[in-house]
Amino acid sequence: MIPHRLLASLLLVAAPAVSAFDFKSVGAAPVILYDTPSPKGAKMYVAPQGMPLQVVSRYGDWVKVRDANGELAWTEAKGLSVRRNVVVRTPGAKVFAGPEESAQVLMTADKGVVLELVDPTALTWIRVRHRDGIDGYVRSNDVWGL
Structure with missing residues (x-):
């Protein structure tokens, strides 16, 4: 027992x-x-x-x-x-055009930047959207809120 x-x-x-x-x-x-x-x-x-x-x-x-x-x-x-957002926790986190390091860098986000979570089912690469309309992928370990 x-x-x-x-x-x-x-x-x-x-x-x-x-x-x-x-x-x-x-x-x-x-x-x-x-x-x-x-x-x-x-x-x-x-x-x-x-x-x-x-x-x-x-x-x-x-x-x-x-x-x-x-x-x-x-x-x-x-x-x-219920709208899902994440916040950048890694200074200088890169948002890429695709879910890979070799993809074009669309923007670099400072720590504390809020990004809309576009695909909440993703694991390693998270699809996000910045308030300025930039839509891309960030590594999941660079953000908080998953």
């Missing part, structure tokens, strides 16, 4: 492998991130439009989210959009 603590530990380790992460993006207007699921909580910071956030848990109309820096906070679910 497996002890309960060991079983719980095994389930926690296995859980990420069987379920995809739930990512949303900040909607049309910036949202306030709080330390508790209430507007009476301390305001931590304002997340700008389009910023990707990982939804960690839900509590009524509120969601607990993780940002690209790993910070946890609460915000109202209504302020988030």
Whole structure:
């Protein structure tokens, strides 16, 4: 018989492998991130439009989210959009015309640049679109939000 603590530990380790992460993006207007699921909580910071956030848990109309820096906070679910964006985490990340290093470089993105995720099923090369209309591919390890 497996002890309960060991079983719980095994389930926690296995859980990420069987379920995809739930990512949303900040909607049309910036949202306030709080330390508790209430507007009476301390305001931590304002997340700008389009910023990707990982939804960690839900509590009524509120969601607990993780940002690209790993910070946890609460915000109202209504302020988030199902539209998927990613944020560049590697300074000077290159966006290529095709899913390969030998493809033409269309742009170089600074750390923190938000890109729209065009194909959320891709693994190694992610198809993205910049707000200026540039559509290309970036390596998945150069962005956060997948």
